[in-house]
Every structure is written in C-alpha cells, then in structure tokens.
Amino acid sequence: MHDVMRDTALYIKGSGSRFKVQSGIRLKELPSKQEWGEHLEKVSFMVNNVSEIPPHLSPNCEVLSTLLLQKNESLQRISESFFQHMHRLSILDLSYTNVKQLPTSVSNLEKLKALVLRGCYNLRYVPSLEKLEALRKLDLSRTAIEKVPKGLEILSNEWIRCCQINEAREI
Template sequence: MLEEVGIPEPTKDSGCKLVITTRSQDVCRFMGCKIVKVRCLSDDEALTLFINKVERKIVEVPALKDIVKLVVEQCAGVPLAIVAIACCMRGEYDICEWRNAVEDLSKSIQSVKGMETNVLGQLQFSYDRLKSKTVQHCFLYCALYPEDFQIPKEELIDYWIAEELVEERGSIQATYDGGYSILNRLVNNCLLETTDDGRCVKMHDLIRDMALYITSISPLFMVKAGKKLQELPREQEWKENLEKASLMMNDISEIPPNMSPNCQALSTLLLQENIHLKDIPKSFFVRMQGLTILNLSFTNIEKLPDSISHLTNLKALLLQYCEGLKHVPCLAKLACLQNLNLEGT
C-alpha cells in the first residue's frame, strides 16, 4: 500500500522510518505501528503558552491571576484550544468577562461531552465568543470546502456577499473591505489561518470538525466535499431545513431522472469540479426556490435545465470552464442575479 503512493517499505536495510500522526489508535493498529503517545502540555507549559498569546499584562492584574489559571485548566493542555481561547480573550481586562468566559467554556465542553476529549467544546467557545451571528455564519461557510483546502479569499467573500453576510456599501471596493475585515477577525481569533502569501485561508482540521459538528444541528449543512462520491446523496438526505450543500470535488457523473429534493431553505449548492457530470434533469431545481448561489464550474454539462429560469432568488450562477456548455435558458426572470460567470464555456 505504501509503494502505491511512492513510499518504499521501511526496513532496517533502507534506514527508513515512517511516522504517522493520528488522533485514532485504530489507525495505528490497522497500520501495525508502534504507538507513541504525544502528551498534552503540562500545567506550566499550558499557562506559559496561554500568557504568550493573551498578553502578559493581563496576568499581572492581581484580580485576574487565579481566574486565568481556571480558563487554562479548562483547555486540558491542548495547544490548539489554548491558542484559540487566548486569542479570544486578548486585551480583555474586565473580571466579569473572565468569569463569564469560565462559565461559557464549561458549558461548551459539556454540550459536546464524550467527543474527542472535549476538544470540540473547547474550540466551540472561540466560535461562541464571536458573538455576531453574521460573523459566525461567515466562519461556518468555510466548512463547505474539503479538509485542508486553501480557500481563495476573494471567492469566499463573493459567496458571503451573495448570501448577504457582508453589508453592501457605496462601492464594490468598500463592500470587499467589509468582507476582508470579517476575514481578519476570524484569523485574529485563530479560527482561520492565512496561506499562499496571504491570498487564501485554511481551516485546521479540528476547527473544521467543530464547524461540521455545529452545522450538523443548526444551521443544517450537508458537506460531502472531496469525498470521491460517485453518486449524488439519496433524496432522503436532502432535508427540508437544509441550508447549504457542498458536493464539490467528487466523481458524481449523473443526477437520477425525476429527482427533485424538497429544499426550499437551501441557499448555496456547490457542485463544481465533478468533471464527469454531464446532465441535470429539469426536476432537480424545481423545489429549490430559495437558491442564492449555484456553482457548476468545471463540470461536463452541455445545457442547463429550463428550471434554472425560475430560480428568482439566484444571485450567483457560476459556470466557469464548463467546456461542453452550449445552451443556457432564458435568464430574464433572474432579477437578483449579480454574478454570471461563463468563462471558458
């Protein structure tokens, strides 16, 4: 199996060693590995890391010393949780806020009891501390992309604008600046990291797990991006209260005839980079009247179904590099449409 991906089998003669990092002991057992546990940070190490991230001045305030230690204890020595929570509390000197933070952190951990040593609960505290529902929705939107995906900032902000998560201002540039301001806030709170010389952002896989946990309840997302799916999820999986669905970067080749999911609340549908997808039945969009964003880029579709003409809430119709596309129905009724991309068709 290793040789299939270009890694020679490690032997004493080759002097090769293979190190695998995982949070699941089952993976180690399956691979026949010797298990070396990576311990969490000690109390002193955890406190030092927290202080470095939150500002030393805060722990020099006598009233805050003990309560800061309580917050660090709740992080259970997990570096990612320590950094994320410290970033949330940076510059906060009010003891009431710190007492409230201890209470909120405890509730977050209890709400996901039994999941991966409560790490998701610790991270959810950072999400809750955003306080703004709009900023929280912007953060959750990033979970629609595959794991470890480098998300282009401008593409993400385009989606946010179409979803009305960014307030429209006097000019396009001013509106984009509002989007970048939200991105910076998410980066500063350690919920996203900047990559590709500042052009993209990325989610740590544990933070993405936390976002997916939230979106499995409310708001409801269906995220199967980059899963090598060959078939579209069954109609039963398309829940009536589904708000966003991402099936991007799969191997889906067809949508069953007469399939018509009842998803009136669905606002975003991402189907891009299913390169074998050639035909979409007319019935598929009939009960998706709330659709705001539809991305079919890098598919092999030859024509759009006529039902597209009735998606009157559609703001973004993205069809880049659908090289076989020859027919688009009348779009006259799409009065909300702001972004129509037919590049490379």
C-alpha cells in the first residue's frame, strides 16, 4: 500500500468514531445501542443478513446523517422506536430489503433528503411524507406500494422517482 493511502486510512480510522462500517460481514443483528455511539455521522450495515430491527434498539445518534441498510435481504421489520433519536438523518437507504412497511417514525425525519426504497418488493406502506420538506430524492420503484404516500404532492419533484408504482395502475 502506498504511504499516502496508508496515512489517509489511518487518519480516517483515528479521527474518532464518526463512521461505522460493517458491510458484507454476514451480521444477523445490528450492534447493541451502546455500540452505536452518539457521535456517529455515517453508518453502513449494507449487504448483511439482518432480519429485524427490534423494539429495544433505539440508538442515540443525534448527529447521524447517513444510514445505509440496503441489501439486507432478510430484513422484514423495523421497530417504531428505531429512528427516534436520528433527527439529523438526511440519507436513508433501505433498498433491496424485505420490509413490508416503514414505521411511522420515518415521518418525523424532517432533515431527510433521500429515501431510497428501490427493490423493496414486499413494501406496501409508506407513512405520511408531509413533514419531510427537505426530501429531494424518493425512490419507490420496484415496490408493492399501491397508494401514493400522503404528502407526496407537496414535495419538490426534482428527484422524486416513484412513478413506477405498479406501472399498470394510474396514480
């Protein structure tokens, strides 16, 4: 490894626990609440085997801006309390999971800019998006959603990608 690359990697690793990456390591459950750390800014648990986010897991992540859970194909359930302390979350990627519905607490993520649900083939329900005024990207393609989420009409349409909601149906 080149010295500059090594020094950069060590700097990133040593710059505190702002990032947590445990991708593709066959996790069956997310780390405990204590392991999350309140100073985390970006977290990736993508490409694992997490099947549910239980009710007792509500990490205190007030500065978390990015949460990547895509390709946890076993993920079927997210507890209502999971997003409770993630007020600054701006990117949430749950694509290619098996969630059937999002918890209503997603409606309170007012800083959310991107909500990616592409390929959530069993997803039938997305709660109201009325409070999500910062939302600029919404991808509901390849989901089982039959009804447009409440509040979608007030969102900016620059990046919204939901018109593939069961293409044969009229929206």
